[in-house]
Amino acid sequence: MASYQKEKASVLMLSDLLALKVDAIEDPFIRFKEEVGVDVLITVGAKLIGVQVTEYSADEGLPKRPSRQNCVKGCPPLLSRRRR
Helix, strand or coil, rough: CCHHHHHHHHHHHHHHCCCCCCCCCEEHHHCCCCCCCEEEEEECCEEEECCCCCCCCCCCCCCCCCCCCCCCCCCCCCHHHCCC
């Protein structure tokens, strides 16, 4: 789980990349006193916009390759051979 400060920084970075003028930014939990499903609230003009921040990992869900230190009997031959 990311912290509000990290999510806020991500939203500000995105708004800079999009040249979007953010008038205000706030924590939705402070405003609504409960979880509302968004991570950051921004005000653009007269509109209040809820932003959900998701960190993308390109290798998420892919099998991890075993390290040589953790390799035990039965490890694939490529990983158990000493490299020269």
